[in-house]
Amino acid sequence: MADATAGGQQHPLKVYFYIWGLLFLLSAFSYATDFLEHGYFRWSLILLFMFLKAGFIVAIFMHMAWERLALIWAILGPPIVLLVLIGLMAVEGDYTELTRLDFFSEPLAPAGHAEAH
Amino acid sequence: MAHSETVAAPGSNEPGWQGIVTDWSADKQTFQVPWGKAMMWIFLLSDTFIFTCFLTGYMNVRISTPVPWPSPSEVFALTVFGTSVPLLLIGIMTFILITSSGTMALAVNYGYRRDRGRAAALMFITAAFGAIFVGMQAFEWTKLIIEEGIRPWGNPMGASQFGATFFMITGFHGLHVSAGVIYLAIVAMKVLRGDYEKRGYEIVEITGLYWHFVDLVWVFIFAFFYLW
Numbered sequence: 246m247a248d249a250t251a252g253g254q255q256h257p258l259k260v261y262f263y264i265w266g267l268l269f270l271l272s273a274f275s276y277a278t279d280f281l282e283h284g285y286f287r288w289s290l291i292l293l294f295m296f297l298k299a300g301f302i303v304a305i306f307m308h309m310a311w312e313r314l315a316l317i318w319a320i321l322g323p324p325i326v327l328l329v330l331i332g333l334m335a336v337e338g339d340y341t342e343l344t345r346l347d348f349f350s351e352p353l354a355p356a357g358h359a360e361a362h
Numbered sequence: 363m364a365h366s367e368t369v370a371a372p373g374s375n376e377p378g379w380q381g382i383v384t385d386w387s388a389d390k391q392t393f394q395v396p397w398g399k400a401m402m403w404i405f406l407l408s409d410t411f412i413f414t415c416f417l418t419g420y421m422n423v424r425i426s427t428p429v430p431w432p433s434p435s436e437v438f439a440l441t442v443f444g445t446s447v448p449l450l451l452i453g454i455m456t457f458i459l460i461t462s463s464g465t466m467a468l469a470v471n472y473g474y475r476r477d478r479g480r481a482a483a484l485m486f487i488t489a490a491f492g493a494i495f496v497g498m499q500a501f502e503w504t505k506l507i508i509e510e511g512i513r514p515w516g517n518p519m520g521a522s523q524f525g526a527t528f529f530m531i532t533g534f535h536g537l538h539v540s541a542g543v544i545y546l547a548i549v550a551m552k553v554l555r556g557d558y559e560k561r562g563y564e565i566v567e568i569t570g571l572y573w574h575f576v577d578l579v580w581v582f583i584f585a586f587f588y589l590w
Contacts, residue, residue, distance in 0.1 A: 254567060255474045265464035272460055276453045279435055279589055288590070295585035299578055306467045306574045308567070314378060315385035316393050320403050327414045334418050338425030345428050 254308045264305045271298045396564040399571070406575045409538075413579050416534065417586055420527040432519035434588045437510065438502070452588050455498050456580065462491035463577040466570045473566030478553050481566055485550035488573060492543040499536045503529075528587070535583060538576050545569060 275294040281287040304310040309317060376384055385392050393400040424431055440450040469484035506512045506528075514529055516522040549569045552558065558565055 255471065258468070258471060261464065261467045261471065265460075265467070268460050268463070269457070272453075272456050275584065275589065276449065276456070279449050291585050291589050295581055298581045302463065302574055302578050302581070306463055306577075307571055313381060313385065313394055315382050316395060316400070316403065318382065319393070320407050323407060324410055324414070327411065327418075330414070331418050331421070334422040335425060338422040341422075341426035342428055345426070349428070 254311060256308075256311075260305065264301050268298055268301060271301075396568075398568050399564060402568045402571050406571065409575065409579075413531075413534070413582070416527075416531050417582060420531060420587070423523040423527060424521070427521040427523060429521040431521050432517065432524050434590075437506070437512075437519065438588060449588055451498060451502055452584065455495055455502075456584055458491050458495050458498070459577045459580050462488045462495070463574055465491065466573045470567045470570045473553065473563035476559075476563065478556065478558075478563075481563065482550045482554035485546050485553065485566070485569070489543045489546040489550065492539050492546065492573075492576075496536055496539050496543070499532065499539075503532075531583060531587060535576070535579055538579070542573050542576050545572065 271294050275291065275298070278287055278290045278294070281290070303321075309321070375381070385394070435448040438450075438452050439446045439448045441447075442450065465484050466488045469481050469488060472478075472484060473481040511518050512525045512528070514526040517525050546569060549565055553563070553566065
């Protein structure tokens, strides 16, 4: 069945309908997280539904699940380095915020120092 | 002569890690897919880097500002029959894009079946959903700029970087959707005309890859910009 066409990416329609339905459901869940309070529970759910949706789109709709490993790694491998950028920028962002808080909050800081002396 | 025999060696189709080694080694084609498809994937890889850089930049300014970030849940709320529903328009836009991804997946399937009438029709439907998405985005931008006074350099609700990151990220995504609508319409017309009867219908899958990628990026924007 899979090799019947030149592209080799012919799959039964029911696979697409199943994933389509699943994506609708996951989108509904993602939208529902907006009614939760901000916190680790909400953020975990946002990330969970996001990665599930992204995974189904790439694996099934974009046929990545049926491609050869050489192509899969050539495309999905390089973005791993982006995690380094994200990590660095998160640390940098925290540092910038602390610097700003320290630099711009003059009214509080001198009072505290005065008591210490 | 002996060399050319090894080049054309059959049976070098091992799966798994051994397959990676044989695919990448010695005088042969690495990606055993149509050329256009490999190139589209590599283009999408570069696009992944661009969008990740935008989203990372957004993360950085949002972490680093000591001023409270405007609540997307309230900024993007719509009032329907007197009640304020959070993220209503954005939710509808998300469902429209998911729907268009589904019709695109079906178009690819009918393309490979050489049912070019259905494939083209489904591609036109996909393009129409894309156009509706861009239209709703234009409505959203208008509301934000005119009614809520959000500008790239500041806004009345909080951190001034909100507008800059919002217009940059959603604008770049909207540009991709608009380009996708045009791309889909052109390919659909050529499919309908029968231009690919001899070459085969990989082009529909390649166009589909681009379209699904646009949907994929929206998944990340929706999670990080609108829900976070």
